[in-house]
Amino acid sequence: xxxxxxxxxxxxxxxxxxxxxxxxxxxxxxxxxxxxxxxxxxxxxxxxxxxxxxxxxxxxxxxxxxxxxxxxxxxxxxxxxxxxxxxxxxxxxxxxxxxxxxxxxxxxxxxxxxxxxxxxxxxxxxxxxxxxxxxxxxxxxxxxxxxxxxxxxxxxxxxxxxxxxxxxxxxxxxxxxxxxxxxxxxxxxxxxxxxxxxxxxxxxxxxxxxxxxxxxxxxxxxxxxxxxxxxxxxxxxxxxxxxxxxxxxxxxxxxxxxxxxxxxxxxxxxxxxxxxxxxxxxxxxxxxxxxxxxxxxxxxxxxxxxxxxxxxxxxxxxxxxxxxxxxxxxxxxxxxxxxxxxxxxxxxxxxxxxxxxxxxxxxxxxxxxxxxxxxxxxxxxxxxxxxxxxxxxxxxxxxxxx
Amino acid sequence: xxxxxxxxxxxxxxxxxxxxxxxxxxxxxxxxxxxxxxxxxxxxxxxxxxxxxxxxxxxxxxxxxxxxxxxxxxxxxxxxxxxxxxxxxxxxxxxxxxxxxxxxxxxxxxxxxxxxxxxxxxxxxxxxxxxxxxxxxxxxxxxxxxxxxxxxxxxxxxxxxxxxxxxxxxxxxxxxxxxxxxxxxxxxxxxxxxxxxxxxxxxxxxxxxxxxxxxxxxxxxxxxxxxxxxxxxxxxxxxxxxxxxxxxxxxxxxxxxxxxxxxxxxxxxxxxxxxxxxxxxxxxxxxxxxxxxxxxxxxxxxxxxxxxxxxxxxxxxxx
Numbered sequence: 001x002x003x004x005x006x007x008x009x010x011x012x013x014x015x016x017x018x019x020x021x022x023x024x025x026x027x028x029x030x031x032x033x034x035x036x037x038x039x040x041x042x043x044x045x046x047x048x049x050x051x052x053x054x055x056x057x058x059x060x061x062x063x064x065x066x067x068x069x070x071x072x073x074x075x076x077x078x079x080x081x082x083x084x085x086x087x088x089x090x091x092x093x094x095x096x097x098x099x100x101x102x103x104x105x106x107x108x109x110x111x112x113x114x115x116x117x118x119x120x121x122x123x124x125x126x127x128x129x130x131x132x133x134x135x136x137x138x139x140x141x142x143x144x145x146x147x148x149x150x151x152x153x154x155x156x157x158x159x160x161x162x163x164x165x166x167x168x169x170x171x172x173x174x175x176x177x178x179x180x181x182x183x184x185x186x187x188x189x190x191x192x193x194x195x196x197x198x199x200x201x202x203x204x205x206x207x208x209x210x211x212x213x214x215x216x217x218x219x220x221x222x223x224x225x226x227x228x229x230x231x232x233x234x235x236x237x238x239x240x241x242x243x244x245x246x247x248x249x250x251x252x253x254x255x256x257x258x259x260x261x262x263x264x265x266x267x268x269x270x271x272x273x274x275x276x277x278x279x280x281x282x283x284x285x286x287x288x289x290x291x292x293x294x295x296x297x298x299x300x301x302x303x304x305x306x307x308x309x310x311x312x313x314x315x316x317x318x319x320x321x322x323x324x325x326x327x328x329x330x331x332x333x334x335x336x337x338x339x340x341x342x343x344x345x346x347x348x349x350x351x352x353x354x355x356x357x358x359x360x361x362x363x364x365x366x367x368x369x370x371x372x373x374x375x376x377x378x379x380x381x382x383x384x385x386x387x388x389x390x391x392x393x394x395x396x397x398x399x400x401x402x
Numbered sequence: 403x404x405x406x407x408x409x410x411x412x413x414x415x416x417x418x419x420x421x422x423x424x425x426x427x428x429x430x431x432x433x434x435x436x437x438x439x440x441x442x443x444x445x446x447x448x449x450x451x452x453x454x455x456x457x458x459x460x461x462x463x464x465x466x467x468x469x470x471x472x473x474x475x476x477x478x479x480x481x482x483x484x485x486x487x488x489x490x491x492x493x494x495x496x497x498x499x500x501x502x503x504x505x506x507x508x509x510x511x512x513x514x515x516x517x518x519x520x521x522x523x524x525x526x527x528x529x530x531x532x533x534x535x536x537x538x539x540x541x542x543x544x545x546x547x548x549x550x551x552x553x554x555x556x557x558x559x560x561x562x563x564x565x566x567x568x569x570x571x572x573x574x575x576x577x578x579x580x581x582x583x584x585x586x587x588x589x590x591x592x593x594x595x596x597x598x599x600x601x602x603x604x605x606x607x608x609x610x611x612x613x614x615x616x617x618x619x620x621x622x623x624x625x626x627x628x629x630x631x632x633x634x635x636x637x638x639x640x641x642x643x644x645x646x647x648x649x650x651x652x653x654x655x656x657x658x659x660x661x662x663x664x665x666x667x668x669x670x671x672x673x674x675x676x677x678x679x680x681x682x683x684x685x686x687x688x689x690x691x692x693x694x695x696x697x698x699x700x701x702x703x704x705x706x707x708x709x710x711x712x713x714x715x716x717x718x719x720x721x
Contacts, residue, residue: 040681081673082680087633091626092432096674099428113539116628124549138541181528181537183630210528211537 031067031074031338033058033328034097035107036118041085046110046317050133052310053321054078054107056302057329059309060295067329070336076325083109087117094118098125104340105130107324108147110317112136112154113183119147128340128347130328132320137187140364146340148347150327150359151284151320152370154184155191158232160282160374161258162192164386165230166199168397172229172255176205178219178243179234179260188260189234196232204228213239220246223254230256237268248275255398256280263375263382264316273380278399280376284316285356286384288392289373293354295326302355323356330354405575408655408700412568415659419561423554431553433670435625438560439618441662443643444650445567446614451644452652453580454607455587456505459640460516461615463523464493466635468616469623473540474533476624486559486620493616494609501605508590517637524631539630542623556625563621564659567614572655574610583607584653649691651698660699 035054038047058076066073079101083090090109097103098121106122108115108131115134119142122129129147131139135154139147158177165172175196179185186208197203205226207219220243223231231247231254233240240262247257262268263281272279287303296302302322306314327347332338335346351360351369358369374386376396383393419438423431443465450458468489475485504515527534534540545552574580582603585593594600623629642665643658650661672683695702 039678082678086636086638087626087628087630088436088622092429092436092670095432096429100430113628113630113632116539116541117626117633120544120627121549124552138538142541142544183538186537210525 029066029072029074030077031069031105031332032077032079032101032103033105033107034094034101034103035078035080036083036090036093036097037080037107037109038085038111038114039080039082041083043085043110043114046133047083047085049315049317050110050321051080052306053132053314053318053323054080054325056306056309056318057295057322057325060305061325061329064295067332069332069338074332074338078107079103083114085111085114087114090114090118091121094121098122098127104128104338105328105343107321108132108134108149110134112139115139115147116142119144122146126340128344130324132324133317136183140366144365145363146344146365148327148361148365148367150323150354150356150361150367150370152372153366154187156370156372157188157234157260157282158192158258159195160372160386161230161232161256161280162195162199162201164280164374164395165201165256165258168256168395173202174204174226174228175201175230175232176207176223176226176228176254177203177232177234178205178207178209178223180211180213180236180239181208182211185234185236185260189232192232192234192260196230201230209239211239213242216243216246217250219243220250220252223247224250224252228254230254230258232258232260234260235262237262237265241268241271244272244276244279257399258282258374263377266313269377269380269382272377276377277379278376278396280374280385280395280399282372283375283382283384284372285319286316286373286375286382286390287314288384289355289357289390291353291355291357293323293326293352295329296322296355299355319356323354326354326356327359405572405655409572412572412656412659415656416561416565423557428549428553431557433666435553435557435560437663437666438557438564439622440639440643440646440666441659442560442564442567442618443615443639444646444658444662445564445571446611446618447640447643447647448571448652448654448658449574449583449614450608450611452647452654452657453574453583453587454604455583456604456608457510457513458516458608458611459513459644460518460520460637461611461643462635462637462640463516463520464497464612464615465619465622465639466520466523466527466631467496467612468493468619469629469634470527470534470540470619471616472620472623473542473629476542477533477540482624485624486617489620489623490613490617493619494613496616497608497612498605501608505601505604505608520635520637520640524635527631527635537631539628542627542629544627545624556621559621560618563614563617567617568656568659570610570614575655579603579606645688647698649695649698651700651702654698654700657698657700664699 037051058078061076066075081093106129108129110133112134115131123144131149137153137155177189177193179189257279259281264283287299289299292298331343331347335342359367360369373384375382376385385395450456471492472485472489582598586600646661646665647658651657672680
């Protein structure tokens with residue numbers, strides 16, 4: 001009994017000590033930015049790429065001497081925690097970042113589901129969140145004022161592929177949309193199907209298969225009998241691989257195969273081998289984009305510096321993270337203050353570009369100028385084929401047999 | 403430790419918990435709310451595992467059921483208090499319905515069946531769609547209350563639920579049902595021979611367990627404002643609660659609460675200090691616990707105090 005009481009008191013003491021220690025520090029001009037991102041668990045890979053983007057921006061800024069905000073120059077300190085790919089943990093850490101670490105700005109998590117749970121907390125405390133990879137439409141439809149993303153929202157995920165398809169000669173007539181039954185793929189797939197019909201394509205087949213499917217032969221068979229000119233797949237890496245292999249075995253051969261999210265991933269391309277030739281997909285970012293900004297100059301420079309720092313080529317996750325930093329920096333400089341509401345106003349009044357793309361934010365936090373490119377695997381190499389302004393090659397159309 | 407002593411300790415902890423929000427910041431408030439939440443789940447496990455001896459690894463199923471009942475109710479403009487009551491009662495009903503067939507299984511067969519039940523619920527919600535949001539997740543209405551007030555209210559809701567759960571366990575430990583459960587834990591056929599209606603006792607135990615777990619899930623849903631099957635039916639919730647129950651001492655009254663507190667506070671401190679190796683350190687802590695305190699903290703304390711008083715007796719006898 002006595003021991004239990006003592007134990008409880010010791011634990012309480014630890015609590016008090018912990019928060020007091022957290023409140024100390026600060027004094028010199030450092031701007032703390034919080035980041036609770038998945039470094040372990042199901043989303044650890046994407047989370048780590050995103051954090052590397054944030055941190056590369058931090059390094060660049062500090063090497064250049066910091067950010068000039070009003071009359072002061074601030075160094076950047078990113079306080080990052082691992083949310084274990086769990087919403088509950090992320091919520092707890094967001095609270096810690098805001099109330100113990102006293103951050104006024106947060107770089108968001110990778111997943112939209114997790115961001116939906118944390119955004120409500122930062123909203124309540126009026127803390128500004130830049131969530132470059134949380135692009136579910138539902139997140140920006142809740143009336144939040146303090147969360148922004150510069151990446152096009154999920155529902156636009158396959159629009160570039162459809163736009164490209166409509167410019168091909170001869171124009172493809174029919175479209176099939178398939179993908180796993182999950183938050184992100186559903187948003188991408190449903191809106192692509194709607195958009196395709198609006199654009200005059202004939203929607204001949206749609207399917208949602210269970211997320212953890214290990215056999216997609218039946219889906220491939222259905223696609224074969226519907227014989228669409230365009231197959232749009234909204235899946236993740238594993239299931240998309242499975243789908244494409246099943247299609248190859250059944251000799252399903254549409255003129256265009258467009259993917260929503262796997263094309264930018266090296267492992268995916270390696271696993272498909274030469275049979276992937278001609279497959280295309282939306283790429284949020286490619287290193288050949290020609291937009292520029294004062295921090296990273298352009299995408300090619302960003303890619304080079306990222307590779308020098310981390311030893312591997314950057315993906316769009318990292319690029320979006322680094323560019324979120326650049327956007328925040330621009331807004332801070334324009335606001336001339338670290339006051340959250342002033343920075344928010346600056347963000348809303350700006351129109352500009354980073355190496356990642358152009359931006360102009362709407363009241364709901366979305367970017368009305370956000371665009372994505374389409375890459376196609378040409379001789380196993382991803383080449384940008386759309387939009388024409390940044391294209392490296394002409395589209396391979398119709399694609400050769402799988 | 404005797405029930406009386408445990409209850410006294412619980413009362414002291416409760417008083418501390420009641421005044422705590424006045425002295426801690428909102429982050430620690432959230433940590434403590436999480437402690438209470440997971441302690442309720444551990445207390446729920448205590449009923450079915452610690453008392454009845456049925457290893458319900460998949461008890462997170464009721465956490466999810468409670469969360470979804472509360473979520474759907476709140477979206478239908480049901481007042482918060484009623485939504486939590488529905489989550490609690492609904493989870494108990496679900497446990498009653500599925501307990502009827504599942505509790506006929508014994509040992510690891512039941513453990514596996516309970517995990518399967520958890521997985522089945524995930525599929526059901528995914529395919530139901532509609533009001534549950536299916537794979538898209540379910541956003542809940544956002545309270546307009548300022549954070550300081552709202553998070554304190556949720557803290558006290560969790561604390562209240564935990565207090566009730568602990569009182570239920572205390573009552574159970576001295577009740578007819580409690581004795582029946584312990585009898586069937588030690589020998590099910592033996593208990594039957596003695597005239598215990600084991601089927602009824604087991605189902606009641608699981609319903610109580612599910613009610614506690616579902617209540618925690620319901621408050622959690624309101625707290626988080628966005629639920630997905632992945633986070634609501636996370637088997638990790640059961641696993642963590644299970645570890646806490648073992649750490650504190652299963653079959654005791656406040657063991658699961660103490661276990662939850664120790665585990666969660668250690669996990670949180672490890673987290674904030676060692677961002678990159680926290681899982682490794684936590685794993686080492688768990689191994690140490692299993693080796694050093696296999697029967698739980700409460701048993702350790704009882705044993706230590708028994709040894710102390712024995713030594714005192716011995717000294718007195720020698721003198």
